Amino acid sequence: MSKGMISRRFLLAVPLAAAAVSATSCGFGSTPNPNQNGNNGSEGGGKGVDVFREAWRPVNHLNPAFGGGGSPDSTVMMAMMWEGLVIRDPDDTQNYLPGAAEKWEISDDGTVYTFHLRPGAKWSNGDPLTANDFVWAASYFYNSVELGKQGDKNPVAFNGSATNTSIKGLPEYFSGTTTDFSTVGIKATDDMTVEFTLTAADYRFLDSLVRLFPLNKASVEANPKDYWMPGKLVGNGPYQLASYTQNASATMKRNENYWDAKSLGITTREIQFNSSGATGMMVTYDANEIDLFRVDGDPSALIAGRPELEKELQAAALVQYKGLQILPAKNPLLLDSLPVRQALAMAIDREALAKVSPPDVAGPSWVPSGIAGAEKLTAIPFDADKAKQLLSEAGYADGKGIPQLHILTYASMPALEAVASMWKEHLGIDTKVDVQEVGVYSNMLNGDVPEDWIGVSFNYQAPTPFNMMKYGGFPNFQTYVVPYDIKRQIFEIQYGKDKAKYSPAEATAKVQQLTEDNWPDDYKKFIDLMKQAQQAQADPAKATDLATQAAIAFADTYRWIPLLWAGYTFMVKPRVKNIKLTSYADNIYTLNGVTMDALS
Numbered sequence: 001m002s003k004g005m006i007s008r009r010f011l012l013a014v015p016l017a018a019a020a021v022s023a024t025s026c027g028f029g030s031t032p033n034p035n036q037n038g039n040n041g042s043e044g045g046g047k048g049v050d051v052f053r054e055a056w057r058p059v060n061h062l063n064p065a066f067g068g069g070g071s072p073d074s075t076v077m078m079a080m081m082w083e084g085l086v087i088r089d090p091d092d093t094q095n096y097l098p099g100a101a102e103k104w105e106i107s108d109d110g111t112v113y114t115f116h117l118r119p120g121a122k123w124s125n126g127d128p129l130t131a132n133d134f135v136w137a138a139s140y141f142y143n144s145v146e147l148g149k150q151g152d153k154n155p156v157a158f159n160g161s162a163t164n165t166s167i168k169g170l171p172e173y174f175s176g177t178t179t180d181f182s183t184v185g186i187k188a189t190d191d192m193t194v195e196f197t198l199t200a201a202d203y204r205f206l207d208s209l210v211r212l213f214p215l216n217k218a219s220v221e222a223n224p225k226d227y228w229m230p231g232k233l234v235g236n237g238p239y240q241l242a243s244y245t246q247n248a249s250a251t252m253k254r255n256e257n258y259w260d261a262k263s264l265g266i267t268t269r270e271i272q273f274n275s276s277g278a279t280g281m282m283v284t285y286d287a288n289e290i291d292l293f294r295v296d297g298d299p300s301a302l303i304a305g306r307p308e309l310e311k312e313l314q315a316a317a318l319v320q321y322k323g324l325q326i327l328p329a330k331n332p333l334l335l336d337s338l339p340v341r342q343a344l345a346m347a348i349d350r351e352a353l354a355k356v357s358p359p360d361v362a363g364p365s366w367v368p369s370g371i372a373g374a375e376k377l378t379a380i381p382f383d384a385d386k387a388k389q390l391l392s393e394a395g396y397a398d399g400k401g402i403p404q405l406h407i408l409t410y411a412s413m414p415a416l417e418a419v420a421s422m423w424k425e426h427l428g429i430d431t432k433v434d435v436q437e438v439g440v441y442s443n444m445l446n447g448d449v450p451e452d453w454i455g456v457s458f459n460y461q462a463p464t465p466f467n468m469m470k471y472g473g474f475p476n477f478q479t480y481v482v483p484y485d486i487k488r489q490i491f492e493i494q495y496g497k498d499k500a501k502y503s504p505a506e507a508t509a510k511v512q513q514l515t516e517d518n519w520p521d522d523y524k525k526f527i528d529l530m531k532q533a534q535q536a537q538a539d540p541a542k543a544t545d546l547a548t549q550a551a552i553a554f555a556d557t558y559r560w561i562p563l564l565w566a567g568y569t570f571m572v573k574p575r576v577k578n579i580k581l582t583s584y585a586d587n588i589y590t591l592n593g594v595t596m597d598a599l600s
Contacts, residue, residue: 318565
């Protein structure tokens with residue numbers, strides 16, 4: 001096996017290498033932090049230079065075994081308290097850096113990953129961190145049967161165990177088919193080495209390890225219900241929980257036994273939990289009580305009339321997609337007519353949409369600019385004249401013969417109303433924004449629509465990892481490209497009158513057969529390329545090329561109509577220096593290398 005530095009850019013964006021990859025790094029903060037040598041608040045340098053003040057949405061628990069039951073921001077805190085074998089690179093969304101593991105190798109076929117822990121790695125209490133801590137944690141996280149007995153939370157492990165099916169023997173263990181964890185492909189080959197065996201190469205695997213935390217067995221067994229609470233927590237992450245009041249506040253202190261503690265000039269993180277949204281957080285921000293918060297909603301409205309704050313409004317990479325998805329209907333017009341779909345896409349002024357949807361920006365393709373390779377997809381222009389021509393050539397001049405279109409959504413959005421107006425203005429097509437309660441929306445999305453209904457649905461995607469393989473694999477809405485009668489059959493099997501006729505396995509097989517037998521040719525081309533890309537994951541360059549070809553092939557179908565791109569937006573005080581913002585849901589910024597001016 002050959003070796004290569006992990007700092008190389010994985011343009012494939014599949015974190016697999018044809019050859020074994022060996023990685024070493026000193027973490028995000030490779031440049032010495034000025035705060036580490038006499039610039040902490042307690043040693044001079046001014047008041048508060050080592051204290052970082054944040055506001056998040058309320059957090060009701062911090063148990064990583066039940067990440068699905070916590071608020072979204074609980075995942076951010078947990079990623080500070082524990083650290084997985086690898087961490088995401090804040091400077092390169094396609095790359096992974098060493099975390100608790102100093103280096104790793106990947107077998108030539110991409111099915112065996114071998115991780116070597118950092119020499120001298122410790123828990124926050126000073127105990128040695130070993131490979132068995134990762135193995136035991138995995139047996140705990142993936143034991144859905146035992147976790148389910150706690151009954152008060154959803155037993156879905158923080159690391160996404162319900163979907164991590166590529167590890168040998170894991171699906172059987174997670175489902176409870178077997179209780180013998182030794183049958184799972186996660187082993188400690190010695191005190192410092194963890195080995196994972198997969199059933200096949202999987203581009204998602206390194207990303208799943210970001211949140212596969214180790215656990216201190218003695219701490220968990222002594223405090224099974226609240227081992228994460230202050231005074232009981234034993235973690236290996238950069239910060240540890242010093243105080244916590246549910247839905248009110250928390251304090252975190254730097255873990256002096258963390259391997260990269262010297263790059264953390266911030267010794268204390270003071271957290272306010274605020275349930276009143278961006279408006280409420282802005283009040284505390286204006287009062288100089290916090291240094292940063294993530295903005296939900298329209299940031300321009302938040303700072304309207306205050307141009308001096310524009311520099312404090314900062315955005316991360318654009319990796320989120322918002323658009324429209326063609327839905328099956330008894331009238332096959334939209335499913336069958338490519339020119340009509342093209343006309344709809346070209347009649348949209350995306351710059352105008354962005355003006356009514358800040359902080360989103362115009363999104364002319366279904367792969368956002370923050371994804372490596374996105375530039376290879378052709379941007380859809382706003383060309384009303386061309387759109388009219390396409391519609392006329394398809395036999396629907398000025399929209400005549402096209403029934404009222406519906407835009408199905410679960411919430412009212414100015415951008416969708418704007419699209420409806422544009423289709424009426426430029427194409428003569430009467431369009432209604434159809435806002436439905438979430439349950440009704442879901443049923444309609446899955447085929448339960450009136451026979452005279454025809455339209456599209458709002459579609460939002462924010463995947464991790466941020467790569468072309470993930471985006472290329474995203475149009476897995478396989479049942480949305482089949483004819484209406486087939487979609488209705490699928491709905492009845494999955495949710496309706498035919499559900500009792502099939503076992504879960506039989507229903508899955510039946511639905512898969514119905515979809516594959518009825519895919520249109522353009523969608524089959526996309527699926528074929530994606531399958532080839534997945535099969536080629538041991539060859540990053542080849543897999544990258546195939547995934548990009550698949551993305552282009554799907555774009556050419558116009559079965560998704562892109563509207564906007566988005567990323568996370570933050571308010572950041574000027575005293576905060578060198579912070580790296582990301583659009584990762586569980587690690588939205590890193591404090592490695594951050595310095596702070598004194599509080600005024």
